Amino acid sequence: MITEEIMMEKARMKSIDGFKTNIQKIEELFPSCVKEGRNESGEIIRGIDMEALSLLLGDHVLGDEKYEFTWVGKKEAVIEANTPISKTLRPIVADSSEWDTTQNLYIEGENLEVLKVLQASYLNAVKVIYIDPPYNTGNDFIYLDKFDTDADEYEKELGAVDDSGNRMFRNLDTGGRFHSLWCSMIYERLLLARNLLISDGVIFISIDDNEQENMKKICDEIFGERNFINCFIWNCSTAGGIRPKFASKTHEYIYCYAKDKTQVSTFYAPLSGDAIKTYQQKDEKGQIYRDKDFVFKNKSSNENQKYEIECPDGEKVHPKDGYIYRYVRERFEQALQEGMVTFKRTTTGPLLDSSGNQAHWNIYIKKYLGNAMGAPSTLIPKEQMSIYNVGTQCVQDLFDGVRVFENVKPVNVIQYFINMIAQDGDTVMDFFSGSATTAQAVMQTEIDKNIHLKYILVQVPDKCEETSEAFKAGYTTICEIGKERIRRASEKIKGDHPEIQYDFGFRVFALDDSNMKDVYYSPVEYSQDLLAMLEENVKSDRNDLDLLFGCLLDWGQPLSLPYSTECIDGYAVHDYNHGELMACFQKDISESVIREIAQKRPKRVVLRDSSFAGSPAKINVGEIFKLLSPNTEIKVI
Numbered sequence: 001m002i003t004e005e006i007m008m009e010k011a012r013m014k015s016i017d018g019f020k021t022n023i024q025k026i027e028e029l030f031p032s033c034v035k036e037g038r039n040e041s042g043e044i045i046r047g048i049d050m051e052a053l054s055l056l057l058g059d060h061v062l063g064d065e066k067y068e069f070t071w072v073g074k075k076e077a078v079i080e081a082n083t084p085i086s087k088t089l090r091p092i093v094a095d096s097s098e099w100d101t102t103q104n105l106y107i108e109g110e111n112l113e114v115l116k117v118l119q120a121s122y123l124n125a126v127k128v129i130y131i132d133p134p135y136n137t138g139n140d141f142i143y144l145d146k147f148d149t150d151a152d153e154y155e156k157e158l159g160a161v162d163d164s165g166n167r168m169f170r171n172l173d174t175g176g177r178f179h180s181l182w183c184s185m186i187y188e189r190l191l192l193a194r195n196l197l198i199s200d201g202v203i204f205i206s207i208d209d210n211e212q213e214n215m216k217k218i219c220d221e222i223f224g225e226r227n228f229i230n231c232f233i234w235n236c237s238t239a240g241g242i243r244p245k246f247a248s249k250t251h252e253y254i255y256c257y258a259k260d261k262t263q264v265s266t267f268y269a270p271l272s273g274d275a276i277k278t279y280q281q282k283d284e285k286g287q288i289y290r291d292k293d294f295v296f297k298n299k300s301s302n303e304n305q306k307y308e309i310e311c312p313d314g315e316k317v318h319p320k321d322g323y324i325y326r327y328v329r330e331r332f333e334q335a336l337q338e339g340m341v342t343f344k345r346t347t348t349g350p351l352l353d354s355s356g357n358q359a360h361w362n363i364y365i366k367k368y369l370g371n372a373m374g375a376p377s378t379l380i381p382k383e384q385m386s387i388y389n390v391g392t393q394c395v396q397d398l399f400d401g402v403r404v405f406e407n408v409k410p411v412n413v414i415q416y417f418i419n420m421i422a423q424d425g426d427t428v429m430d431f432f433s434g435s436a437t438t439a440q441a442v443m444q445t446e447i448d449k450n451i452h453l454k455y456i457l458v459q460v461p462d463k464c465e466e467t468s469e470a471f472k473a474g475y476t477t478i479c480e481i482g483k484e485r486i487r488r489a490s491e492k493i494k495g496d497h498p499e500i501q502y503d504f505g506f507r508v509f510a511l512d513d514s515n516m517k518d519v520y521y522s523p524v525e526y527s528q529d530l531l532a533m534l535e536e537n538v539k540s541d542r543n544d545l546d547l548l549f550g551c552l553l554d555w556g557q558p559l560s561l562p563y564s565t566e567c568i569d570g571y572a573v574h575d576y577n578h579g580e581l582m583a584c585f586q587k588d589i590s591e592s593v594i595r596e597i598a599q600k601r602p603k604r605v606v607l608r609d610s611s612f613a614g615s616p617a618k619i620n621v622g623e624i625f626k627l628l629s630p631n632t633e634i635k636v637i
Contacts, residue, residue: 008622008634008636009633009636011551011555011606011636013088013515015085016084016116017083017084019082021082030052030056032052033049033053034048035047035052069217069218071180071184074183074184077183077184078188080188081188086513086514087116087117087514088512088514088553089550089559090512090549091508091546092108092510097486097505099505101505101562102560103560104505104507104560105455105457105506106482106507107509108479108508108509108510109511111458111459113511114458115458118196118553120553120556121558122456124199125196125198126198126427127197127200127421127423128422128427128428129193129202129431130205130206130417130428130429131206133432135210136182136211179211182211183211183214187218190203190222197259199260202229203256203257204254205254205255206252206254209249215255216231223259227259227260227261228255229257230378231253232253232254232378232417233252233254233379234254234380234385235387236251236387236388256417268419268420269376269384279369288368290367291344292326294325294327294365295323295349295362296324296326296350304329305325305327306324307325307329309325309332309363311343311359311363312343312361315354316353317361319350319351320351320352323350323351325363342364342366343364344362344363345361346360349362350362369449376420384412385413387410388407391408391413394408394410394411395435395485398489399484403469404481405435409437411441411444418442419445419449422453425452426454427454428453429456431457432459433458433459434478435482435485436482436483436485439457440485440489442454443489452502452503454560460478461477463476464476483508507559509559514539515546515547517538536610537609537637538585538637544565547606550637551635554635555604557576557580562578563577568597569592569593572586573593579601582605582606584607585606585637586608588612588613589607595628598624598629601628601629601632603632604634604635605632606634607636607637608636609636
């Protein structure tokens, strides 16, 4: 008889432990360096034998003197980034749009914790990350990611807590910690963000002069100097306003790093909206193109570009004086065979017939939209990207003239960078989403490039000041503004393009404490005297949907796939992504229901401890799955 431990795993219901993950990576390279031993608390653990690792690395182990970038609190930042938390994401269907079909996510919560929670589900899954983190102006509230300090003591020392209970401080230039705390804040988040990037993924980071030097050093350390792609310069404002003493600041920076630069495809400079509109034709494969002149003015005497071409009716043509063909004859013949050449009748073209008279044809080459872009310049042309005022005005126009947000990045700023690299099906992420400009940029990119993209936005639900126009208009948090902006931008795009069918919805999730009671995390073994207590290990305010999506995070599944619920003998059974995961969270599930679930052969199954009358019933469930669906993984919560 098999035991329940063999068949059923206890769900983790915590974020990934970064320290254990790092140990596993080292073990893959140097298995002899991972050994059992005692930690400082006397517990037996698996860890790294640094002496054995040093032997393997030989003379490449560095001493005290080395080039490095450090600051007060860096070690604590590394520890914080790798420490797991007992948090979850709770679905908010009422705030969502097109919940059942959308693949876009809007997450409300402190972004460091959200990034931790997403580590399993979105590991190596994001193609483009764009972030516009808070600039270090010297008078901003910045999150201090320290959770082990007594709350009263903390508030006494720092004097500020946000509405979600996250502790904050005012990063004053006079505090002696101006750069250190900002560096710790961004370092932790970038450590986690890198894990989410796919192998050929890239991150774009907006920054100004206050921290651009430190940002570069931090990114060099996290992503590696070899993965630095470029620093782009954006003309963000005019030189208007009060005359400065030295120089008018009219630019900001956008750093770009790859997860693995060797895997990244060629960057292309995006076309402007007006230029894209000239690409209106489709070939038999549905690819979009426009006709480009094959004959153009040039004083070249190269006879290889002045040959005769036979047109569809047999007329032979050649360029007039002062004109040449774009290709030499061999390249033209190749393009003709590839279906790249278009002949059009005309009486005013730049070609002559064999007799030297005006030809009746002109010749064009198909230029496809995907190949229409050259290499981008690090100094972005002004006509390609708007200034701050345009971004702020865009949001104001969407909100019927109400100025609900200040200093908004223009849509075409973020769209410019998404366009460089994003392809059909890619995911774009922004974990400092603010007014949700990135969502609008993603939607507009889909329209312009005729592709489908997905986005993940993360924003802490900071309160709007009561004196602000946003609060007076009924918006109490930044998240409310962001969600409403996506809805309004979606409606505008659909109104401008009624013929299109894209994903304009988004699923809303809110960061919250674990679905499980504290007893769930106690380091105790199962025993009969604990069963009664464990039967109610789920918090009373959590429903089936909370538990389902909590299990998806635990099992590392994306949160954007379809699911359904059916009633089997009076029990609600949830099916996520057609058998990828099935779950039933009701008590005392009958054997007939277990058998019907097993007969569907799901890849994974989640049940509650209270689903079983006792250990024999749990063992029986294992036997049923061993018989009917032996490859199904089973977890209990």
